Structure formats: structure tokens, C-alpha cells
Amino acid sequence: MLEAVRRGAFADQALERHAAALTAADRRLAQELAYGVLRLRGRLDHILDRLVDGGVGRLDPEVLDALRLGAYQLLELDRVPAYAAVSQAVESVKRGASRRAGAAALVNAVLRRLGDGSYESFAFPDPDRDHVGWLASWGSHPRWLVERWLERWPAEEVDRLVDYNNRRPGVYLTAIHDREEALARLAEAGIAGRAADGSIHSVEIDPGNVVAALDRVAAVVQDPAAATVVDYMGLDPGVPVADLCAAPGGKAALLASRGHAVRAFDVSATRLERLRSNRSRLGLEEMQIVVADATRPPLSRAPIVLLDVPCTGTGTLARHPDARWRLDRSNLEALIDLQRRLLDSAARLIEPGGLLVYATCSLEPEENEGQVEEFLARQRAFELEPPPASAVADELLGSRGELRVLPQRHEMDGAYAARLRRRAG
Incomplete structure (x- = not known):
């Protein structure tokens, strides 16, 4: 799984593919190990870098992954005996693609140097003197990301966010x-x-x-935050809805179950398979599922459009621990451009008096309120409006009526949504 993630696969897809034949118990252990290593990679690498002569940067990726797996078991899993953790890591190097002379001996020596598997033996940056360094190492998040968050929120709030992201999600x-x-x-x-x-x-x-x-x-x-987006839409019963970026389809299924005539579109046929399965299992056969590019949707007009755009996903890093290591500033810029094009494409579909609901699972302002502000400046026929009274809890709403769910405040995945109404005139 870790090799697949290294090669660009998403962790959840790698789990489905590589753990499909395992028993339920073995699958849970495989997920615990792989997700745990991804979640705490920064912390583990900080320790291993001090145990490997010349640092971890010189190691083959397969060897480094074996060390991370062994270290995670020694430091985080009491139920795995130390000898078993070391032995498994050594054997994985012997069986792996990287059989460089001395690799197995190195893994054995480094993991034995971890001793009793205690964090107390290793120094981390002092959070009072180097808060970014502490969040990057002990907190196991990319430096550039925590620097962004510290510019926006108090240090205590960023600490809570990082801690939330490093917990096993419900x-x-x-x-x-x-x-x-x-x-x-x-x-x-x-x-x-x-x-x-x-x-x-x-x-x-x-x-x-x-x-x-x-x-x-x-x-x-589905995490409660995703369901909250549907609540926030506040739709009258039975109105038709076009969901333009529907996969994996949880929101579309929820809308269809509430009596809405849903047309669900996504560019990925593979990712729509889960929605097809849910449609059959839940008896939602009237929902239409179409493979289509949302920048060129096969629609002329729609009264209601849900646009849950591709985003950095920084509100779901607890659930998708690999995402934090995949992101960089260039990803953010590319996604902002795609979101802008998707918004303008969706706007062309909205009938006078119709509603466009823009949503992300990001915490980044450029993808959320910044994107909406730019949209309203370009598309003068639209205005931002709050949801109906009691659609969602007041604590989840911003001052202008946008949905803002923050993990560090609300103990669920992050989410953002805005209701954009096309004027009737």
C-alpha cells in the first residue's frame, strides 16, 4: 500500500486494491499500519533521521517505508511485540525490490536502537521557540501548510487542528x-x-x-460535515438538482432520498461506481448518473446546481492522511483555477431565480470565501444568501451565511459551502 501511495495512488484506493482478499481483522490491521505511518510520517522521520547515519534522505524509499512501519509499531502499537515489529520490517526489506547490500542489517540495527519504543528518548523542537518546527515534526504536517494556518489562526487553534488530524477519525x-x-x-x-x-x-x-x-x-x-452541506442547501421538497461533481456520491444519494430528482455527473466513471452501487442498494433507481466533464456539462438549464468542487481537501486530512504529503503550493494554484472554471460553467446553467451551491472540503480561504468573492465580482447576476432558518446550527455559519465547518472547533471534517442565488430579473 505504501509503495502504491508513493507512486501516486490515493490511500483509500490502495487499501481497496491491496487488502481486498484479507479477512476483516487483517484488513483493519493493514489500514492501521498504513494510515498510521502516513499520519505520523513527519514524527517518525524526525526520529529516524537521528538514528540513521547520514539521515533518512539517503535511503531507498522501500527501506525508509520499512523503517517507518517498524517504528510506528514500536512507538504506537502496544499489542505488537517489539521482536515481531523488527522482524517483519527486516523481512519486508529482504523480500522487496530494494535488495541493496546491508539494507536488512541497517533496518535491524536502527529499529533495535529505538530501544523500548519510547518517544521520551528523542528531542523535538521546543514549541515556544520553534512552533512551526514542532508542528512539522511532532505534529507531522508540512511546514508550508502549518505556516499558512498560523497566519490565519492563533497557535492554540492550529495545535488543535493538527492534533485532530493525527487522531483516528470516527x-x-x-x-x-x-x-x-x-x-x-x-x-x-x-x-x-x-x-x-x-x-x-x-x-x-x-x-x-x-x-x-x-x-x-x-x-x-459519510462524515457529518458532508451531510451538513446537504442540510445547508435548504431545498424545498422535490425540486430537481444537478450535482456536477458528484463522485463518490454521498450527497447525491442523500438528496435523492429526500425526493429530489437528481442528475449526478462526474468526469470519472470509476469513481461513480460507488454511487451506482448505492443507488441500487438504497432503491434510488430514478437518480440519473452520467459520466461528463463539469466544465462542459450536457445540460442547458437547471434550477438548482450543487458544485462540490475538487479541492485541496485540507479539511479531511484526518480521514485522508496521505493528502498532506501530496499537496504543495502549485497544487493549490491549479485547483483554484479549475474551481474558477467550474463555477463559471455552472453559472451558465442556472435559471433566473435559481440556486448554485458551491462546496469544498478545504480550509483554505482562496478556495472558499475568496473564490466566492471573485465569482460574485465576475457574475453580477448572482448574490450570496444565507440558508433557511434552522437549516444548520448557527455555530456552523459565518457572518454572511456561508457554511464553515472547522475540525478544530466542531470535531468533524472541515467543509465550506455558499448559496449563490441568480437574481430573478
Whole structure:
């Protein structure tokens, strides 16, 4: 999995591909190891750099991954004996593509130098003197990213965000119908669930119960923040909706379950497969699913458009730990340009009096309020409007009525949305 991620695969896709044949227990362990290494890579590398002569920069990627896996097990997983963690790492180097002389001996020596697997033996930057260095190493985030956040928020708030991103995220279902009914059905099946904060449709369950839960209740796996975007839309019952960047389709499924005639578009046929599966499982056969480029959608007009654009995803780094290492400033600039083109394309579809809902899972202002401000300056026929009263909790709304969900404040994934109304005249 780690090799696949190194070669450009997303961690969740690599897990699906490489862990498909594993038992449920082995799959959970594989995810724990791979996601844990990705989540704490900066912290692990800080330690390993002090144990490897010449630093980790000189190592082959396969060797470095083996060291990270061994170090993660020694430092974070009490249930894995030290000898087993060291042995597995050494054997993986022997079996791997990198069989350079001495690699296995190096891995063995370095991991044994970790001793009892305690962080106390290693010095990290003092947060009072080098806060960025501390967040980059102990906090395991790219320096450029935490520097951006420290320019925007107090240090204590950035600390909370980094801490949130390094925790194992909860597993949530969005109940397609009534949440209380879903909780009752789960209880009947002996599956523990609880009402989650954020959306009135969200239920938190144990990670090991996902398959069993989906067999018992009509639901999709979805963080409460994503469900909150649909709540924020505040649509009248039954109005048709075009979802232009729909995959993997959780929002489209939720909209269709509320009686909306949904046309779901995405440029990726592969990523739409999950939506097709959910459509069948949930009995939402009237929902249309179309492979199409949202910069050139096969539509003439639409009363309501949801535009959940590709973004940096900095609000979902706990759930997608590989994303933090994939991002750089050039990614941000390219995404901003794509979002601008998608917004202008969607605007051409909106009927007079119609609604365009722009959404991201980013925390970055250039992708959120900055993008909306520029859109309103270009598209004078549109105006920003707040959601209907009680659509979402007031604490999730900005001063202008935009949805702003922040992990460090609201204990769920980050999300942003804005309702952009085309004037009727």
C-alpha cells in the first residue's frame, strides 16, 4: 500500500486494491499500519533521521517505508511485540525490490536502537521557540501548510487542528430516512450506534460494524460535515438538482432520498461506481448518473446546481492522511483555477431565480470565501444568501451565511459551502 501511495495512488484506493482478499481483522490491521505511518510520517522521520547515519534522505524509499512501519509499531502499537515489529520490517526489506547490500542489517540495527519504543528518548523542537518546527515534526504536517494556518489562526487553534488530524477519525453513517429509526434497527441487530453532532441524519458506529450496519439500515458512509452541506442547501421538497461533481456520491444519494430528482455527473466513471452501487442498494433507481466533464456539462438549464468542487481537501486530512504529503503550493494554484472554471460553467446553467451551491472540503480561504468573492465580482447576476432558518446550527455559519465547518472547533471534517442565488430579473 505504501509503495502504491508513493507512486501516486490515493490511500483509500490502495487499501481497496491491496487488502481486498484479507479477512476483516487483517484488513483493519493493514489500514492501521498504513494510515498510521502516513499520519505520523513527519514524527517518525524526525526520529529516524537521528538514528540513521547520514539521515533518512539517503535511503531507498522501500527501506525508509520499512523503517517507518517498524517504528510506528514500536512507538504506537502496544499489542505488537517489539521482536515481531523488527522482524517483519527486516523481512519486508529482504523480500522487496530494494535488495541493496546491508539494507536488512541497517533496518535491524536502527529499529533495535529505538530501544523500548519510547518517544521520551528523542528531542523535538521546543514549541515556544520553534512552533512551526514542532508542528512539522511532532505534529507531522508540512511546514508550508502549518505556516499558512498560523497566519490565519492563533497557535492554540492550529495545535488543535493538527492534533485532530493525527487522531483516528470516527466512522459515520448518514441515515437516508429517519435517524432514530436507524438507531433502533441497529440496536435490534446488536450494533452500537449513537447520534452524532453536526447533521440530524448522522450516526457514529464502530469501524468493525460498517458492513453489518449497512445490511440493516438505509445509509451511506459519510462524515457529518458532508451531510451538513446537504442540510445547508435548504431545498424545498422535490425540486430537481444537478450535482456536477458528484463522485463518490454521498450527497447525491442523500438528496435523492429526500425526493429530489437528481442528475449526478462526474468526469470519472470509476469513481461513480460507488454511487451506482448505492443507488441500487438504497432503491434510488430514478437518480440519473452520467459520466461528463463539469466544465462542459450536457445540460442547458437547471434550477438548482450543487458544485462540490475538487479541492485541496485540507479539511479531511484526518480521514485522508496521505493528502498532506501530496499537496504543495502549485497544487493549490491549479485547483483554484479549475474551481474558477467550474463555477463559471455552472453559472451558465442556472435559471433566473435559481440556486448554485458551491462546496469544498478545504480550509483554505482562496478556495472558499475568496473564490466566492471573485465569482460574485465576475457574475453580477448572482448574490450570496444565507440558508433557511434552522437549516444548520448557527455555530456552523459565518457572518454572511456561508457554511464553515472547522475540525478544530466542531470535531468533524472541515467543509465550506455558499448559496449563490441568480437574481430573478
